[in-house]
Amino acid sequence: MSLAAPERAGSTSTSPTARGLWRGGRGALLVAILVVAVAVTGVLLGGSGPEGRPLDPAGTSLSGGKGLARLLQARGVRVARVTSVAEAESQARQAGSTGSTLLVSDAFPLDEAEADRLAATPSDLLLVGVRSHLERLAPGVHPVREVRARSREPRCALPAAxxxxxxxxxxxxxxxxxxxxxxxxxxxxxxxxxxxxxxxxVTVTGDGQFMTNLRLTEDGNAALATNLAGGRPTLIWLTPPETTSAARGEADFYDLIPSGVKWAVLQVLVAVLLLALWRGRRLGPVVAERLPVVVRAAETVEGRARLYRARRARDRAAAALRAGFVDRVTPRLGLPSGAGTDALVNAIAERTGQPAPHVGAALYGPPPLDEAGLVALAEYMDIVERQVGKS
Amino acid sequence: MALTGRAALLALLGTLVVLFAPRGGPAVAGVALLIAVLVVIDLLLAGSVRTLRFTRSGERLVRLGESVTVELIVENPGPRRVRGVLRDAWPPSAGAAPRHLPLDVPAGERRRLVTTLTPTRRGDREAVTVTVRALGPLGVAGRQGSHRVPWSVRVLPPFLSRKHLPAKLSRLRELEGQHPSMVRGQGTEFDSLREYVVGDDVRSIDWRATARRNDVVVRTWRPERDRRVLIVLDTSRTSAGRVGTAPIPLAGEVPRSGPQGRSRVVPGWPRLDWSMDAALLLAALASRAGDRVDLLAHDRAVRAWVSGTGRTELLSSLVNTMAPIEAELVEADSAGMVAAVMSRARRRCLVVVLTDLNPAALEEGLLPVLPQLSARHLVLLAAVSDPQVAEMAAGRGTSELVYGAAAAEQLSAGRRRITTLLRRQGVEVVDAAPEQLASALADAYLALKASGRL
Known part of the structure; x- marks a missing residue:
């Protein structure tokens, strides 16, 4: 049985070589390099990313105000971008006698004291879409109602308009x-x-969109904006500061977490990643195996039993039980296999002492009327069979 | 490449550093850089896996239920020590243990690793791959690679019924000459003459020889020898059904809850395996009795054919042939089987067909073509009955159990009917429970031999 002379077999490495990796991966690498190159080029050509804040003289987004700032600079107006009321005041003082225009948009959050300080500056005021503290900045001008912003005619004698x-x-x-x-x-x-x-x-407008990069080229928007904002040599443009909430001391939950903790969370994520890499690397491939089918031979019989039960096939069940009983009992009684029904019933009755009509009804009677009858029939035949075996 | 838990642990310790560092961003970058440097150092200093050389040796054959060891010699021709872990991957049913082996091979040396296989089913088991993870000196990262080191182990049928062999052999010896007067079958061969002893059958007295000598001489008989036994294994769908309980647990066998919430174990062995067991006992017995044994495995085509092997190699060639045979889920082609037998066995022989007494399959398949076969040969049909059906037939008490009993009786009636039909055609039928089939088949063979019907 044993052919077990020690045999030697060579081995071949199935790991990819560096050259194989290069060959397989160079296409993907080329695509990745192309994607990165296109992305970098796009970002470089697009310049610095657009500022998100509305009406910012440095903002290049659609809601920014860089276009207007450029126009004004071309006309010799100095545009001073300030982010606080104090700065605005100092710029206004610097402008001095030649005068300046102070542009305040609704994007800049003002409180009462700041509104008062702005109102106290000698500068001209251009209030763009400002609704709060109007009574302090422009006494007598009150908002009446909201109207839709759209292209409108001047219908007045104001030269700028x-x-x-x-x-x-x-x-x-x-x-x-x-x-x-x-x-x-x-x-x-x-x-x-x-x-x-x-x-x-003091000039008050209900909406500032005509000054944005988006609307500047439509209608007379650019002319109106430059007329309004370029009236003086200096334009002090009050822009909302970078972090308004922090500047005002209204820190939210994330501002209260020390920055070290945030970095530590990042580091934990790195550790989890390394943990995943450690546990995820399998030692060799998963081995699949073709297994033979597992089917129990008795399943067909069980299936037939369930069918009998589902259809309440008492007649067929009883017939099968009776046939099995007859097949087993006939040889024990010494009868030939083809013995007639009467002979069999009489032989059983004689052997067991059971009344012949009972035996006959059990063996050749009508099928049981209900489940209980079927169970009883099976038990009765069991008893008879036992008695035949004993006697 | 592969990382170890140390890399993750380092990153986790780095969290503390980052937490208390004055500036978080550079600290995170610094920890990452440190780990990256350590990983690169480890990768550079780890021993090369690709250059490792593997050699296998060990057993090629194993009986189902037994264990066998396969050795793997790892040779490291590289300049650096290879230290790490090795996995010798085998199919799940090969039962390879241990799953992972520690490996430490200094440069220029070799090590012997031993894997123990305890297969859970028959057939050929091929080694899949050998994977090595060689760690660097810091234990932070390592190189990983796989090698294909071919080896296969053939798992043979267990021949569990060999425990019956001594008893059957002693009965065989009883037949051979020990009690000559007991065997006076028509086909038995004349063996020799010897003096009459009291108790001998007077009918066996050879009067002519007695007349030549002063003594009363009787003829002795011995069972015929050099007969042919052809064992036919049916490998079709009816052989795939599992019956009994597996003597050797199968891979992936799980207890399953049957109807009424009873927990029932999945029956273990296909009919084919029980048939093989019986076939092996019969073959062992017949070859000792001086008969020639051939084997044919057939479903829709001839799956295996063993013929003309000598007595000494018979069993090993039989188990080798049987090992990879699995039951196919196709209907048996009985006409083809009969044709294959007729073309291979020109002389009269005992054809033992190991199949299932499935009424539907036999009535449509074997019965119509059986007369061809039984006209020239003596046919013995052996089948495994299902103990679970017998158990179901005894079910009483609830309507569900009684319906089950009725279904079981229905099947038994079918088997009895088909048995009667077969016997009417002169076919011997052995229908036994899985554990008793081998013994019953051997008994049937001995009975045939004793009556000289071979």
Whole structure:
């Protein structure tokens, strides 16, 4: 039986070689390099990423104000981008006698004290879409209702507006104080109010979209914006600061976590990644095996039993039990296999002492009427068979 | 390449560093860089897996249920020590243990690793791959690679019924000449003459020889020798059904809950395996009795054919042939089987067909072509009955059990009917429970031999 002379067999490595890896992976590598190159080129050509803040003189997004800032600079207006009221004040002082225009948009969050300080500066005020603290900045101008922003006609005598023509305005309609000029009316209420008080001019617009990069090229938007903002040599552009909430001391939950913890979480993630790499690397391939079918031979019999039960086939079940009983009992009684029914019944009755009609009914009677009858029939035949075997 | 738990542990310790570092970003980058450097050092200093050379030796054959060892010699021709872990992968049913072996081979040396196989089913088991993970000196990372080191182990049928062999052989010896007067079958061969002893059958007295001598002389008889036994294994779908309980647990065998929530173990062995067991006992017995034994395995085509082997190699060639045969899920081609037997066995022989007494399959398959076979040969049909069916037939008490009993009776009636039909055609039928089949078949063979019907 044993052919077990020690045989020797060579071995071959199935791991990929460096050359094989290079050959298999160079296509994918080329694609990856191309994708990275395209992405880098796109980012470089696109310049610095667009600023998300609206009406920012450095913002290149659709809602930014870089276009207007460039226009004004081309016309010799110095654009000073400031991010706080204190800066604005100092810029206004610097501008001094030649004067300056202070642009405040609704994106800059003001409180009452700041509004008062802005109102106290000598600069002209250009309030773009500002609704809060209007009574401090532009007394007499009150918002009346919301109107839709769209292209509107000037319909007034203000030179800055008439020269510009139609512009994209709306947003808020205002009341018109005495001595002021209202332009671009919506339903009879002006959405641009020009209110000179003393040597100071205050201009209020209901909406700032005409100044954005998106709308600047439409209608007379650019002309209106430059007319309004370029009235003085210096434009102080009040832009919301980088982190408004932190600057105002309203830190949220994540600001309160020390930065070390955030980095530590990152480090834990790295550790988890390494753990996954350690546990995930299998020592060799999964071995599959073709297994023979596992089917129990008795399943067909069980299936037939369930079919009998599902269809309540008492007649067939009883017939099978009776046939089995007859096949077993006939030879024990010494009868030939083809013995007649009467002979069999009589022989059983004689041997066991059971009444012949009972035996006959059990063996050749009608099928049981219910399940209990079937169970009883099986038990009765068991008893008879035992008695035949004993006697 | 492969990382170890140390790399992850280092990263985890790095968390503490990062937590208390004045600046988090550089600390994270620094820890990552440190780990990367350690990994690279380990990868560079780890022994090469690719250059390892493997050699196998050990057993090629094993009986089902027994264990065998296969040796793997790892030779390291590289300049660096290879230290790590090795996996010698085998199919699950080869029962290879241990799964992972520690490996430490200094440069230029070789080590012997031993894998123990305890197969759980018959057939050929091929070694899959040998995978080595060689760790660097720091134990942070390592190289990993696989080698194909071919080896196969043939798992032979266990021949569990060989425990019956001594008893059957002693009965065989009883037949051979010990009690000559007991055997006066028509086909028995004349052996020799000897003096009459009291108790001998007077009918066996050879009067002519007695007349030549002063003594009363009787003829002695011995069972005929040099007969042919052709064992036919049916490997079709009916042989795939599992009956009895496996003497050797199968791979992946799990207890399953049957109807009524009874926990029932999946029956272990296919009919084919029980048939093989019986065939082996018969072959061993017949070859000792001086008969020639051939084997044919058939379903829709001839799957195996063993013929003309000498007495000494018979069993080993039989188990070798049987080892890879599995039952196919196809209907048996009985006409083809009969044709194959007729073409191979020109002289009269005992054809032992090991199949299932499945009424439907036999009535449509074997019965119509059986007269061809039984006209020239003596046919013995041996079948494994299902103990579970017998158990079901005894079910009483609830309607469910009684319906099960009825279904079992229905099948038994079919088997009885087919048995009667077969016997009417002059076919011997052996229908026995799985554990008793081998013994019953041997008894049937001895009875045939004793009556001189071979």
């Amino acid at each position: 008439t020269r510009a023509g139609s512009a994209y305005l709306g947003g808020t309609a205002f009341t018109l104080p005495a001595g002021a000029t209202g332009c671009y009316p919506a339903d009879g209420r002006p959405t641009l109010v020009f209110h000179p008080t003393g040597d100071r001019k």
